[in-house]
Each structure stands twice: as C-alpha cells, then as structure tokens.
Amino acid sequence: MTCPDVVYILISVNSYATPVRVGIAGATGYAGVELLRLLARHPGARLSTAMGAPGAAPRIVAALKRVWDAPVGGLDLDTLADRSDAIFLALPEHAAAELAPPLVARGKRVFDLSGAFRLRDADLRRRWYPQTPELPQSVVYGLTERYRDLLRDSTLVACAGCYPTAAILGLQPLIQTRLLDLSGAPIVIDAKSGVSGAGKTPTERTHFSECHDSLSAYGVFNHRHAVEIEQELGTRVTFVPHLLPIDRGILETIYAMVNPGVDEPSIAAALHAAYANSPFVRLTGGDLPEIKHVAHTNFCDIGWKLNRETRQLVLIVCIDNLVKGAAGQAVQNFNIAFGFDEQAGLN
Numbered sequence: 101m102t103c104p105d106v107v108y109i110l111i112s113v114n115s116y117a118t119p120v121r122v123g124i125a126g127a128t129g130y131a132g133v134e135l136l137r138l139l140a141r142h143p144g145a146r147l148s149t150a151m152g153a154p155g156a157a158p159r160i161v162a163a164l165k166r167v168w169d170a171p172v173g174g175l176d177l178d179t180l181a182d183r184s185d186a187i188f189l190a191l192p193e194h195a196a197a198e199l200a201p202p203l204v205a206r207g208k209r210v211f212d213l214s215g216a217f218r219l220r221d222a223d224l225r226r227r228w229y230p231q232t233p234e235l236p237q238s239v240v241y242g243l244t245e246r247y248r249d250l251l252r253d254s255t256l257v258a259c260a261g262c263y264p265t266a267a268i269l270g271l272q273p274l275i276q277t278r279l280l281d282l283s284g285a286p287i288v289i290d291a292k293s294g295v296s297g298a299g300k301t302p303t304e305r306t307h308f309s310e311c312h313d314s315l316s317a318y319g320v321f322n323h324r325h326a327v328e329i330e331q332e333l334g335t336r337v338t339f340v341p342h343l344l345p346i347d348r349g350i351l352e353t354i355y356a357m358v359n360p361g362v363d364e365p366s367i368a369a370a371l372h373a374a375y376a377n378s379p380f381v382r383l384t385g386g387d388l389p390e391i392k393h394v395a396h397t398n399f400c401d402i403g404w405k406l407n408r409e410t411r412q413l414v415l416i417v418c419i420d421n422l423v424k425g426a427a428g429q430a431v432q433n434f435n436i437a438f439g440f441d442e443q444a445g446l447n
Contacts, residue, residue, distance in 0.1 A: 119146040120438055123184030125191055125199065127172050128152045130296045131213050132190035133163050134427035139188075140167045142431065142445030144438065148183040151175045154195065175199075181206045186438070188430055189213060197231035200256055204238060209437060210256045211242065211430045217258035218328055228324040242433045243268060244442070245378045246332070251436040259433060262425025263291050263325040263341060266352045268332045269381060269400050270417040273374035274356070275333055279366060281357040281411065286336040288355040289329070294346040294391075297421045317342050348422050349391035354415040364406045367413065371402060379443050380424065380432065389418040396420060398428035398446045 122139055126132040127150035139145045150172050152159075158173035177199060180187060187203055189196045189212045196214040203210050216232045217239045219225040225232055240250045242259035246268065251257065260268070267289050274280050280287070292315075319341050326339040344351075358367070368385060375381040382389075382401045389401035403416045419425050428446055435442050 119144055121146055121148040121183060121185045122434075123147075123149040123151070123180050123187045125151050125175050125180060125187065125189050126153065126195075126213075127164075127168070127190070128156070128159075128161055129190055130422055131426040132188075133161070134422045135188050135190060135430065136164055136168050138423075138427055138431050138445050142440075144440045144444060145186075145434075149180060151180060153191065177202065181208055184208060186211065186434060188434075190427070193229055194231040197229070201236055204236065204255050209254070211259060211434055211437075212257065213259050213426055213430055215258075215261060215324060215328070217256065218261065219331060221327075221331070224327050224331075228327065241332070242429065243332070244429060244432045244436060245269060245375065245381060246272065248436055251433055252439070254433075254437055257430075257433050257437065259426070259430045261325050261328055262293065262297055262350055262419070262421040263289075263323075263339070263352070264328045264332065265425050265429060266291070266350055266400065266417040266419050267329045267337070267339075267354065270352065270354055270402050270415045271333055271356070273370045274358075274367065274413075275335065276374075277370045279358055279362050279370055280413070281359045282335050284357060286338050287333075289337050289339045290342070290353040290355070291339065291350065292342040292344045292352070293350045293421055294344050294348040296348045297350070297425070312345050314345060315342060346391070348420055349395050350417075350419050350421045350425060351389075351391050352415075352417045354417065356413045356415070358406065358411045358413050360411065362406075362411070363408055364404075367404055367406060371404075380428075380446070388416045391418050391420075394418045394420050394424070396423065398424045398432060400424050 122145045124135050150168050152172050154175045156174040158171035161172050186209045193214045193216040196212045197216040200210050216229050238255045240254040240257050242257040371383050380398045384403040388403040401418045405414045435444050
C-alpha cells in the first residue's frame with residue numbers, strides 16, 4: 101500500500117521588523133488577562149512585562165498558562181517604564197491617576213482602561229474621579245471609531261467605558277445628522293451587563309447567591325458612565341444599568357424620538373455612512389443583536405426598529421464588556437496609535 105502524497109503548506113504570519121515592547125499593569129484582573137491574551141498574538145507587539153497591583157506578591161496566573169508563564173508580581177514603576185514602549189493600565193482609578201502622568205513624562209505611550217482621565221469637565225471629574233484633579237493636555241478619549249485621527253499622535257489614551265462605548269456608537273451618528281428629536285424627554289438607555297463588568301474584587305452584589313437567577317438595577321441617577329455618555333453625545337440621557345447573571349456581555353436597549361419625516365432608510369443611511377470604514381461595527385437593522393453574537397469578540401452590533409407613526413426609535417446595541425468594552429478597544433486604540441492594521445491581534 102502506498103501512502104498518499106503529503107502536501108505541506110507554509111502559512112506566513114504578518115510580522116513587523118521592530119515589535120513594540122508592551123507592558124501591562126493590572127494583569128491579573130479580568131481586563132488585564134484579556135489584554136495579555138490579545139497582545140500575545142499581536143504581530144506587532146512583544147509582551148515585555150506583566151504586573152499586578154502595587155504590593156501584590158508574585159504568582160503564576162493559571163488562566164494565562166502558555167500565554168504568560170512568568171510570575172506576575174507587584175507593580176514597579178521604574179521596571180515597567182524601562183521595559184516598555186507602550187503601557188496598558190488595567191488598574192483602579194486612583195492607581196492609574198498616579199501612574200499615567202510620570203509614564204508619559206518618560207516618553208511612554210499609555211493606554212488607560214480606567215475612568216481616571218475620561219471626563220473633561222473639572223467639576224464632574226472632581227465628583228466622579230477625585231483622584232484626577234488635573235487633566236493632562238495630551239489625553240485623547242479612546243473610542244476608536246470617534247477619535248481615530250486624534251489617536252495617531254496620542255501619548256495618553258483614556259479608553260472609553262463599557263456602557264458608554266455601546267451607547268455612543270449607537271446614538272452619536274443619529275444625533276450628528278439631526279435625526280433625533282432632543283427637545284422633549286431625554287433619551288433612555290436601559291443597559292444590562294454581565295457580572296465581570298463589576299471587576300474581579302468580590303462584593304455582596306456579585307456573590308453567586310445574590311446574582312444567580314436574578315436581574316437587578318443599580319446606580320440609578322448615580323452612575324459615572326451617565327456623565328461620560330452625556331459628555332460625548334452633548335445631550336441629557338436617562339441611564340439605568342442592570343446586572344445580568346452571566347459572565348460577560350452588554351445589551352443596551354435605547355429609546356429615542358426621531359424628528360418628523362425621519363424614516364427607516366434615513367436611520368440606516370446615517371449609521372452605514374458613519375461606520376463604512378469601521379471593521380468592528382456591524383449593523384444588523386431589524387435583525388436585532390444578541391450578546392452571544394458578540395461574546396469573546398471586539399464587535400459592536402447595532403440593530404434598530406422604528407415606529408414611524410409614533411416617531412419612536414428603539415436601538416439594540418451589544419458588545420462584549422471585556423473586549424470591545426475594555427481590552428479589545430484598548431488594543432484597537434494601540435493599533436491606530438502605532439500605525440498597525442486596526443484589526444491586528446483582534447480578528
């Protein structure tokens with residue numbers, strides 16, 4: 101018996117002559133682990149260091165086996181700066197507010213996943229992020245589809261929050277093209293997120309026995325993402341977040357009124373024009389998105405239904421809170437900032 105011919109196929113992986121040295125602070129949290137997984141396969145990045153929170157004891161992270169096998173120790177600013185050209189901060193606001201400015205001063209490009217530098221208004225920042233009394237001039241709000249051009253020269257990127265990412269991507273093109281009636285009641289954003297959105301530190305609310313088999317609202321009229329959304333949209337919103345008993349994913353149901361004469365083709369045209377060159381925004385129209393369609397991806401899916409008689413518009417927007425709402429968006433911003441293909445490491 102003769103063996104069949106064996107065909108060897110050489111697969112070439114895109115690579116860059118000088119990969120960017122990348123460091124991650126906060127590598128043991130949910131977003132930090134996601135960052136390590138994404139950057140480990142990025143053709144233009146070389147993971148140079150991964151650190152936990154300040155003062156953390158070195159440990160092997162089981163979830164990162166064969167991705168990052170070295171111990172993840174406590175944060176050391178000098179080591180992080182010396183070993184990295186680009187630095188991702190997946191840390192609480194107070195730590196990010198303290199670390200980002202000196203890293204930028206050392207010539208590093210910083211991608212901050214916390215909210216420390218997102219709000220431009222000093223009074224709002226004083227209320228929601230008191231650890232950041234001053235906003236560095238170099239800060240760019242890191243919602244890739246909205247600020248792509250500014251990201252190219254950025255040194256400090258304040259990556260957008262998870263809830264704001266979905267809301268802004270769904271609403272901003274319709275507000276910009278004056279399709280929405282903003283003269284009456286504010287836009288209503290009914291947002292639901294998986295438990296990982298609350299972070300890795302356990303609380304009573306995120307305890308299995310508390311959230312399993314249940315659905316609860318929280319932060320009503322008292323959530324920092326509401327002012328972030330209003331900052332970017334330039335209009336008032338009623339934002340109500342809910343905790344879903346699932347690991348990951350966000351679904352936002354957004355209620356708005358359209359101006360007289362606006363029809364479904366007008367809505368579709370505005371969204372398609374806005375995202376014609378945005379590889380991670382998928383417009384589904386009347387085929388409404390679901391969380392399972394975006395889980396573990398950097399996609400943002402946007403669907404909609406319009407009642408023309410009553411002028412009521414409902415948008416459904418879905419993202420993965422740990423990817424497009426956190427680590428994936430940070431990598432997407434990194435790609436633009438360093439001139440890589442926007443989809444590198446993410447597809």
